Amino acid sequence: MSMPLPVAEGLWTDEAEPRLIGGRHMQTGEIVFPMPEGDAAQHYAPLPLSPTGTLWSWTSQDFRPKSPPYTGPEEFVPFLLGYVELPGEVIVETHIEGAVLSDLKLGMAMELVLIEFAPGRTTFAFRPSA
Amino acid sequence: MRPSTSLGNAEKLESPLSMTQVHIIGAGIHPFGRTEGRSGRDQGVFAVHQALADAGLAWTDIECAYGGSEAAGNADIMVNELGLTGLPFINVSNGCATGGSALASARNAVASGQCDIAMAVGFDKHPRGAFNAQPGDWGLPEWYGETGMMLTTQFFALKIQRYMQLHGISRATLGKVAEKAFRNGTLCDHAWRRSPVDLDTILNAPMVNDPLTKYMFCSPAEGAVALIIASEKKARELGADGVKISSIAVRTRPPGSFEVFAPAISVERGGKPTELASQAAYEAAGIGPEDIDVAQLQDTESGAEIMHMAENGFCQDGEQEQWLAEGRTELHGELPVNTDGGCLACGEPIGASGLRQVYENVVQLRGRGGARQVPGNPKTAYSHVYGAPGLSAVAILER
Structure with missing residues (x-):
């Protein structure tokens, strides 16, 4: 069986413990995610982001989003998502893995993982830190 | 370049000294909801005829017009139905x-002296x-949509979830907002949802995005x-039954605001x-609040209100x-x-929704609200519309 493919190139680093790749603005130092593309990219330097952060907000996705653009499985499985604050860097929107709604608390510690959100396709997610 | 935090000239737009006072002298509405067989633009024409009749004017009296829709075509085509008077539209x-x-x-246009009678539709x-x-339409990478994170309903849920945690707002309070909306809708002839929905039904309805159930969201609709x-x-x-426009302000988002469709936000x-x-x-x-x-x-949903x-x-x-628990935002409450x-009972036809709020305020200030009339002869009314990608318009009317 072939390895699952990332949903997009350049979203995270190719290392044993991957990190999301943001961009740091060359003049202002502001950090954004994802790394900008096209003409905007010239103003930013790629920056691997912290793999840990704290939960900023969350919700559930209880019905299947429309396709397109959603490319998750036809047999929809509800999932959790939210924003995780990477300290001093940026607050990223993300799938939330390894938790149920009642586990989630503002400010709880979270860590980056990769998940197979659709057969053969991976994306990033955060889960409560062990 | 990083956007400037200065508002610059935006602060000067609302009340140039030379401007004269402006009044709303006619208001018309096509009922919101779904009207099979009538185009959005025809609903607009319906509303224009009603507004003209309300003001005691003819289409030939209108000197200039501004209008639009999000998804129902250009407004200026209305001149085919309304009359080819040559006005700028x-x-x-x-x-x-x-x-x-x-x-x-x-x-x-009126305040500057360009014309004496204008129309907004x-x-x-x-x-x-x-x-x-x-x-692609929003300048965002495809993966954002592919992974199921590009839904407006998620944004509203994420914003209110954090707000509830920080400020102690309960799920029951979210439900009470929707319950009030449907109760007010039963008294309103232009509303779409005309049946009351009780709090238990609202709270126990299928979840769309936690903490918001399906009764806590408004739906796409039609209207004018x-x-x-x-x-x-x-x-x-004209001896008009007019309502003064005290101010209108439209603003786009400043740096660091939390808006829809944001793969990341600034710390x-x-x-x-x-x-x-x-x-x-x-x-x-x-004046103040x-x-x-x-x-x-x-x-747009209960949390937004x-x-x-x-x-x-x-x-x-x-x-x-506490406000909701005490009923302060009910028809007979303090505010x-x-x-x-609102949008919950009327639905949201995007191009008409903000004007519906102003229409309702005109009705209330004229004392024509019937069963939903706010008691005590209200003298001041406030309307606020908000939308993607982070803009707001506020209008204050006075009688």
Whole structure:
């Protein structure tokens, strides 16, 4: 069986413990995610982001989003998502893995993982830190 | 370049000294909801005829017009039905602020002396399940949509979830907002949802995005509103039953605001477009939130009404819990909010929705609300529309 493919190139680093790749603005130092593309990219330097952060907000996705653009499985499985604050860097929107709604608390510690959100396709997610 | 934090000339837009007072002298509405067999634009024409009749005017009296829709075509084609009088008719395409921007433009045309009578019209017709955004249209990478994170409903849930945690707002309070909307809708002839829904049903309905159930969201809909604007001199000449426009402010988002479709947001949190528009509108009108008698606040979902109560200055963050418990935003409360049932009961035809709020305020200030009339002869009314990608329009009316 072939390895699952990332949903997009350049979203995270190719290392044993991957990190999301943001961009740091060359003049202002502001950090954004994802790394900008096209003409905007010239103003930013790629920056691997912290793999840990704290939960900023969350919700559930209880019905299947429309396709397109959603490319998750036809047999929809509800999932959790939210924003995780990477300290001093940026607050990223993300799938939330390894938790149920009642586990989630503002400010709880979270860590980056990769998940197979659709057969053969991976994306990033955060889960409560062990 | 990083956007400037200075508001620059935006602060000067609301009340140039040379401007004369402007009044709304006619208001018309096509019932919101779904009207099979009638196009969005035809609903707009319906609203224009009603507004003209209300003002006692003919189409030939209108000197200039501003209007638009999000998804139902150009407004200026209406001249085919209304009459080829040669007037300038400017199409407005400004998302959720289409109606507000049309009204602001019509008001400015009269205030500047360009004309004495102008019209603002907004209409729309969205199919069931509209608003399916595609990443490319919003300058976003495809993966954002592919992974199921590009839904407006998620944004609203994420914003209110954090707000509830920080400020102690309960799920029951979210439910009470929707319950009030449907109750007010039963008393309103232009509302779409005309049946009450009880709190238990609202709270136990299928979850869309936690904590928001399906009864806590408004739906895409159809409808139209037209308003006739006149100078004070003209309003007096006509002996019009007019309502003064004290101020209108439209603002886009400042740095660090939290808006829909954001794969990431800055750790440096900033202001909100609603706060900017609200403060500008109060300042230009020379009154404050404590002076407002009735308010229509954007309630795309229950949480929005809660947060917008604070963003528009009516209460502090967290006080909404007590306000709702005490019924202060009911028709007979201290500050009735969304007296026609708001977006929750009327649905959201984007181009018409902001003007519906102003229409309802005109109805209330004229004392024509019937079963939903706010008691005590309200003298001041406030309306607030909010939309993607982070803009707000506020209008303050006075009798």
